[in-house]
Amino acid sequence: xxxxxFTIIAQIINxxxxxxxxxxxxxxxxxxxxxxxxxxxxxxxxxAKTAKETAQKELDEQQRIREELQEKWNEMLAQAxxxxxxxxxxxxxxxxxxxxEEQKNWREAISKQRTAFFRDLRHLSCExxxxxxxxxxxxxxxxxxxxQLIENFLIQLGKLSKEEKDDFVRFIxxxxxxxxxxxxxxxxxxxxxxxxKILEKIIGDKVEINFKVSPKLICGIETRTxxxxxxxxxxxxxxxxxxxxxKAFTEFSFQESDVExxxx
Amino acid sequence: xxxxPDAIIIYQWNGIHLNATILFTWVVMLxxxxxxxxxxxxxxxxxxxxxxxxxxxxxxxxxxxQVKEITQQNPDPFxxxxxxxxxxxxxxxxxxxxxGYQAPTGSLSTTSALAICVFFAIPIFGIxxxxxxxxxxxxxxxxxxxxxxxxIGDFSRTLALAVRLFGNVMSGSLIVAVLLIITPLxxxxxxxxxxxxxxxxxxxxxxxxxxxxxASATRVENKPEQIExxxxxxxxx
Numbered sequence: 001x002x003x004x005x006f007t008i009i010a011q012i013i014n015x016x017x018x019x020x021x022x023x024x025x026x027x028x029x030x031x032x033x034x035x036x037x038x039x040x041x042x043x044x045x046x047x048a049k050t051a052k053e054t055a056q057k058e059l060d061e062q063q064r065i066r067e068e069l070q071e072k073w074n075e076m077l078a079q080a081x082x083x084x085x086x087x088x089x090x091x092x093x094x095x096x097x098x099x100x101e102e103q104k105n106w107r108e109a110i111s112k113q114r115t116a117f118f119r120d121l122r123h124l125s126c127e128x129x130x131x132x133x134x135x136x137x138x139x140x141x142x143x144x145x146x147x148q149l150i151e152n153f154l155i156q157l158g159k160l161s162k163e164e165k166d167d168f169v170r171f172i173x174x175x176x177x178x179x180x181x182x183x184x185x186x187x188x189x190x191x192x193x194x195x196x197k198i199l200e201k202i203i204g205d206k207v208e209i210n211f212k213v214s215p216k217l218i219c220g221i222e223t224r225t226x227x228x229x230x231x232x233x234x235x236x237x238x239x240x241x242x243x244x245x246x247k248a249f250t251e252f253s254f255q256e257s258d259v260e261x262x263x264x
Numbered sequence: 265x266x267x268x269p270d271a272i273i274i275y276q277w278n279g280i281h282l283n284a285t286i287l288f289t290w291v292v293m294l295x296x297x298x299x300x301x302x303x304x305x306x307x308x309x310x311x312x313x314x315x316x317x318x319x320x321x322x323x324x325x326x327x328x329x330q331v332k333e334i335t336q337q338n339p340d341p342f343x344x345x346x347x348x349x350x351x352x353x354x355x356x357x358x359x360x361x362x363x364g365y366q367a368p369t370g371s372l373s374t375t376s377a378l379a380i381c382v383f384f385a386i387p388i389f390g391i392x393x394x395x396x397x398x399x400x401x402x403x404x405x406x407x408x409x410x411x412x413x414x415x416i417g418d419f420s421r422t423l424a425l426a427v428r429l430f431g432n433v434m435s436g437s438l439i440v441a442v443l444l445i446i447t448p449l450x451x452x453x454x455x456x457x458x459x460x461x462x463x464x465x466x467x468x469x470x471x472x473x474x475x476x477x478x479a480s481a482t483r484v485e486n487k488p489e490q491i492e493x494x495x496x497x498x499x500x501x
C-alpha cells in the first residue's frame with residue numbers, strides 16, 4: 001500500500017509543527033533582522049546624504065568666508081601700501097625740510113664765520129695800515145717838521161675861543177698851578193719862552209710849565225692840565241685816520257651782510 | 265526492497281505505528297530547527313555577521329525574492345509556509361546521500377500530506393486576501409458551467425503535485441538500487457549525484473507551483489496599479 005492514512009495525518013501534523021517552529025526560529029527572526037539592516041542602511045545613507053549636504057553647506061560657507069577674508073586682506077594691503085606711501089612722502093618731506101634747515105643753519109654759520117673773519121681782517125689791516133703810516137711818519141719826522149707843527153699849534157692856541165680857554169683853565173689845579181708841555185724833540189729855549197708866553201696869556205696868570213720830551217707823539221706837541229689836553233701832532237692825525245677807517249669798514253660790513261641775507 | 269519507506273515499521277503500538285517516513289521526517293525537522301535555533305541565537309545587524317546567519321539570510325532572501333517575483337505581492341505572509349515547504353523537501357532530498365537514510369519525500373503519504381497542505385493553504389490565503397465571496401466567485405469564471413472543471417482542476421493539480429514529487433524521488437532511489445545490482449562500481453555514484461540534483465529541482469518545482477497556485481488565488485485581478493500602490497505603501501511603512 002503506497003498511501004497510509006495514519007502517516008498522512010502524522011506528516012500533516014509534523015509539517016504544521018515545522019511551519020510554526022521555523023516561522024518562530026527562522027523566518028521571523030531572519031526577516032526582521034534583514035528589514036532592520038535595510039532600514040539601518042537606508043538611515044545611514046540618509047544620514048550620509050544629510051551629512052554630505054551639511055558638509056557642502058559648511059564648505060560653501062567656509063569658501064565664502066575665505067573669499068571675504070581674501071577681499072578684506074587685499075583691501076587692508078592696499079590701505080597699508082597707501083599709508084606706507086603717505087608715510088614715506090611725509091618722512092621724505094620732513095627729511096628735506098630738516099636738511100634745508102640744516103643747510104640754512106650751516107650757511108648762516110658759514111656766513112657768520114666769514115663776516116667775523118672779514119671783520120677781523122679789516123680790523124687787522126686797518127691797524128696794520130695805521131701802524132705802517134705811523135712808522136713811516138716817525139721815520140720822516142724831524143725838528144723842522146716839528147717846528148712847523150709847533151708854529152701851527154701856537155696859531156691854533158691863539159685862535160681858541162673864550163669858552164675853550166675857560167674850559168682849559170678850569171682844569172688847572174688851583175694849588176699846584178702846573179701845566180705839562182710834551183714834545184717829540186727837545187725844544188729850544190726860544191720856543192719854550194714863546195709857548196710859555198702864549199699859555200700865560202691864555203690862563204691870564206703865572207703857572208708852572210714843565211717841558212718834557214715824549215717820543216710817543218711821533219712828531220708834534222701837546223699841552224695838558226690835570227683833566228684837559230690841547231695837542232697838535234701826527235699821532236692825533238693817525239688816531240683820527242684809524243677811527244675814520246674803522247668806521248668806513250664797519251659800514252661796508254653791514255652793507256655786505258645785508259646783501260648776503262637778501263641773497264639767502 | 266521496499267518502494268516506500270512507509271513499509272518499514274520501526275515501532276508499533278495499539279494501531280499506531282512508527283514507520284521510517286515519520287522517523288526521518290523528525291530527523292529532518294530536528295536538523296532544520298536545530299540549525300535555525302543555533303544560527304538565530306545571536307543575530308546582529310552590524311556589518312560583521314556570522315557565517316550561519318549569512319547563509320540563512322541568503323536562503324531566506326532568495327526565497328523572498330522568488331516569491332515576490334511570482335506573486336507580485338508582498339511575500340512576507342507566504343514565506344513561512346512556502347519557505348518551510350521548500351526547506352523540508354530540499355533537506356529531505358539532500359540527506360539521501362547518507363547511507364541508510366530513507367527520504368520522507370519518497371513516500372506518497374508524505375507528498376500527499378504536503379499536497380493536502382497546499383490544497384488547503386490556497387483557499388485560506390485567498391479568502392484572507394480577498395474575502396470568501398470574491399474567492400469562491402472565481403470558480404464561476406469565465407462562466408458558471410466551468411465551475412465543475414475548476415473544482416476538478418484544483419483536485420487534479422493537488423494530485424499531480426503529490427505524485428510528481430513522489431515519482432521523482434522514489435524513481436531516483438529505485439534507479440540507484442537497480443544499478444547497484446547491475447554495475448556496483450561508479451555508475452550508482454553518478455546516479456546518486458543526479459538524484460541529488462533532481463531532488464533539489466523537485467523541491468524548487470513543488471514550491472514554485474504552490475506559489476503560483478497561491479498567487480493565482482490571492483491576486484486581485486486586472487488591477488496591477490492597486491498592487492503597485494499597496495507595495496509602495498508597504499515599502500514606505
